[in-house]
Amino acid sequence: MKALRIVSLIVILSFLAAACTSATSTPEATTAPPASSLPDLGGKKIIVAVENAYPPFNSVDANGNGMGWDYDAFTEICKLLNCVPVFTEAAWDGIFEATAAGQYDVVADGVTITDERKQTVAFSDPFMSIIQVILMRADETRFTDSKGLTDQTDLTVATQLGTTNEAVAIELVGESRVKSFEAFDAPVLALLSGDADAVIIDEQAGLGFMEINVDKMKMLNITDQVPEDLGFVFPQGSDLIDPVNKALAVMETNGTLDTLYAKWWPQPAQ
Amino acid sequence: MTTATKKIGEGKLLPVTSNLEKWPWWALAIALAAVLIVFSILVSPIYQDAFNFIREGILTTIRVTVIAYALSLIGGLIVGLGRVSKNVIYYNLSTLYVEVMRGIPMLVIILYGAFVVVPLSLELINGLGNWLVRLAPLAGLGRTLQQVNIQQVDMSGRAIAGLAMGYAAFEAEVFRAGIQSIEKGQMEAARSLGMNYIQAMRYIILPQALRRVLPPLGNDLIAMLKDSSLISVLAVRDITQLGKLYRARSFRSFEAYNTMAFLYLSMTLSLSMLVKFIEGKMSRER
Numbered sequence: 001m002k003a004l005r006i007v008s009l010i011v012i013l014s015f016l017a018a019a020c021t022s023a024t025s026t027p028e029a030t031t032a033p034p035a036s037s038l039p040d041l042g043g044k045k046i047i048v049a050v051e052n053a054y055p056p057f058n059s060v061d062a063n064g065n066g067m068g069w070d071y072d073a074f075t076e077i078c079k080l081l082n083c084v085p086v087f088t089e090a091a092w093d094g095i096f097e098a099t100a101a102g103q104y105d106v107v108a109d110g111v112t113i114t115d116e117r118k119q120t121v122a123f124s125d126p127f128m129s130i131i132q133v134i135l136m137r138a139d140e141t142r143f144t145d146s147k148g149l150t151d152q153t154d155l156t157v158a159t160q161l162g163t164t165n166e167a168v169a170i171e172l173v174g175e176s177r178v179k180s181f182e183a184f185d186a187p188v189l190a191l192l193s194g195d196a197d198a199v200i201i202d203e204q205a206g207l208g209f210m211e212i213n214v215d216k217m218k219m220l221n222i223t224d225q226v227p228e229d230l231g232f233v234f235p236q237g238s239d240l241i242d243p244v245n246k247a248l249a250v251m252e253t254n255g256t257l258d259t260l261y262a263k264w265w266p267q268p269a270q
Numbered sequence: 271m272t273t274a275t276k277k278i279g280e281g282k283l284l285p286v287t288s289n290l291e292k293w294p295w296w297a298l299a300i301a302l303a304a305v306l307i308v309f310s311i312l313v314s315p316i317y318q319d320a321f322n323f324i325r326e327g328i329l330t331t332i333r334v335t336v337i338a339y340a341l342s343l344i345g346g347l348i349v350g351l352g353r354v355s356k357n358v359i360y361y362n363l364s365t366l367y368v369e370v371m372r373g374i375p376m377l378v379i380i381l382y383g384a385f386v387v388v389p390l391s392l393e394l395i396n397g398l399g400n401w402l403v404r405l406a407p408l409a410g411l412g413r414t415l416q417q418v419n420i421q422q423v424d425m426s427g428r429a430i431a432g433l434a435m436g437y438a439a440f441e442a443e444v445f446r447a448g449i450q451s452i453e454k455g456q457m458e459a460a461r462s463l464g465m466n467y468i469q470a471m472r473y474i475i476l477p478q479a480l481r482r483v484l485p486p487l488g489n490d491l492i493a494m495l496k497d498s499s500l501i502s503v504l505a506v507r508d509i510t511q512l513g514k515l516y517r518a519r520s521f522r523s524f525e526a527y528n529t530m531a532f533l534y535l536s537m538t539l540s541l542s543m544l545v546k547f548i549e550g551k552m553s554r555e556r
Contacts, residue, residue: 047421051505053518060515062319064326064507090425091505094385101389102420182503185517212521 039243041083049090049104056264057110069264070108080247107233112164126229134220135199158187158196169200327509341434346441353446371439380432429501448479488545
C-alpha cells in the first residue's frame with residue numbers, strides 16, 4: 001500500500017503549501033488628513049492593478065517589490081483622498097475585461113485613452129501624454145523615415161499585442177504587415193533576429209532596449225504623430241472616477257505631477 | 271547476431287568490447303551545460319542578478335504544480351471510475367468531461383476559466399443570493415451569497431483550478447487504462463468471494479491498477495510542471511512570470527531565458543529521476 005501512502009502524502013503536502021499566499025503589496029495606511037476641498041474616502045482599500053512589466057510606469061526592484069510612476073502617483077492620490085492603495089500584479093492580456101467584471105478597482109498601467117477601450121471601461125482625466133517611436137536595426141538602409149517604412153510593402157513591423165503601439169503600427173503599414181507578440185520583449189527580439197524590420201514602441205521602453213543592445217539598433221520618430229493621452233482605467237460607472245480626477249487636478253496645480261515625471265523620466269543632461 | 275541484439279544508441283564506431291559506447295553521453299552533455307550555467311551564475315553579475323530574481327518563482331511553480339496535481343489525481347480517479355462504470359449517467363458524464371477537456375488546449379482552459387467561468391459563476395451566485403433574500407427563511411444565506419465578490423477569488427486559485435481540471439481528464443484516462451488492464455478474473459473472483467463492487471474495486475482492483483499506472487502518472491506530473499508555466503498569463507508569480515518581469519526591468523532577454531530554461535530543466539530532470547526511483551522500488555515490492 002506504499003502507493004496510497006504516497007498519494008496521501010502528496011495531498012497533505014499540497015494543503016501545507018496552500019498556506020503561502022500570492023503577491024500583493026500593501027503600503028502602510030496614510031495618516032495625513034485629506035485637503036478640505038477633496039472627497040474623503042474614509043480609509044477605503046482600493047485594488048490597483050499594475051502589470052509590473054512596463055517601466056518606468058511600473059516594474060519591480062531586485063527584491064520583487066513594485067516601483068514606478070504608477071506606484072508613486074497612486075500613493076499620492078490616496079494621500080489626498082484618504083484611501084489605501086492595494087497594488088495587485090495583473091497580466092496585460094485581459095486586464096480590461098477583468099476590470100469591467102469588477103476584479104480591480106482601477107488599472108494604473110500607463111493606459112492610452114481610446115474610444116474603442118471606452119466601450120468596455122471608463123477613464124480618468126488624462127495625466128500625461130507620450131509619443132511612440134520606431135526602432136530599427138543599426139545597419140538598416142532600406143528606409144530612413146516612417147514614410148519609407150510605410151511605402152515599402154515587404155517590410156514588417158513587430159509590436160506588443162493589444163497595445164496602442166499595435167494600433168499605431170496598423171495605421172502606419174496596415175494589418176497584414178504587423179506581427180503582434182504577447183511578451184513585452186518579443187518584438188525587439190524579433191527585430192534583432194531579422195524576423196521583423198521595425199518595432200513600434202513607447203519612447204522610454206525603446207531607450208531602455210537601446211541601452212542594453214548597444215550599437216544594434218537606432219531610433220526614428222514617426223512623422224506627424226499626435227501624442228497620446230494616458231489615464232487611469234475604472235469599471236464603467238465607478239464612484240472613484242470623480243475623486244481621482246479631483247486629486248489629479250490638485251496634483252497638477254501643486255506641481256506633484258511634474259515632480260513625479262522628472263523622477264521617472266530623467267531628462268538627458270544637455 | 272550482433273545486429274539482432276543491437277539497442278538504440280549503439281554504434282559501430284568502436285569495438286563492441288568497449289564500454290565507452292554504453293556511456294550516457296547525453297547526460298554528460300546536459301551536465302556540462304548545467305556546469306556552464308552554474309559557473310555563469312557564480313561569475314557573471316548579470317546572470318547572478320537574473321538568477322536571484324527568478325528563483326523566487328521556484329516555490330510558486332512547485333506549490334501550484336503540487337496542489338493542481340493532487341486535485342487532478344482526485345478528480346481523475348472519480349472521472350476514471352466513471353469511465354469503467356456500468357451506470358449510464360455516470361459513464362456518459364465522465365466521458366463527456368474527458369472528451370471536452372482533452373480537446374481544449376491547456377492555455378485556453380486556463381484563460382477561459384479565469385475570464386469566463388469565474389465571472390459568470392459569480393454573477394450566478396449573486397443572482398441566486400438576490401432571489402434567496404426574498405424567501406424569508408433563507409434571507410441570511412441570500413445576503414451572504416449577494417456579498418460574494420470577484421475580488422475574493424485570486425488568480426493563483428483560478429490558475430490551479432484550470433490546470434487541475436485540464437489534467438483531471440488525462441489522469442482519468444490513465445486510471446481507466448490501469449483498471450481495465452487488470453484481468454477480468456480478478457473482479458469475478460472478488461465478487462464470488464462475497465465482496466460488493468466497491469469493495470472489490472477498493473481492495474482488489476485499484477491497488478494493482480495503481481501500481482501499473484505509476485509510470486504514466488509520474489510522466490503527467492513532469493508534464494504538469496512544464497505546463498504550469500502557462501499560469502504566467504494570469505500574472506501568477508511563477509518562474510515564467512518572474513522571467514517576464516525581469517526582462518521588463520532589465521531588458522536582458524538572453525540571460526533571462528537561459529536562467530528560466532535551466533531552472534525548469536533541473537526540476538524536470540530531478541523529478542524524472544525520482545519517478546524512476548519510485549518505479550524501481552514499487553516493482554521490487556511485488
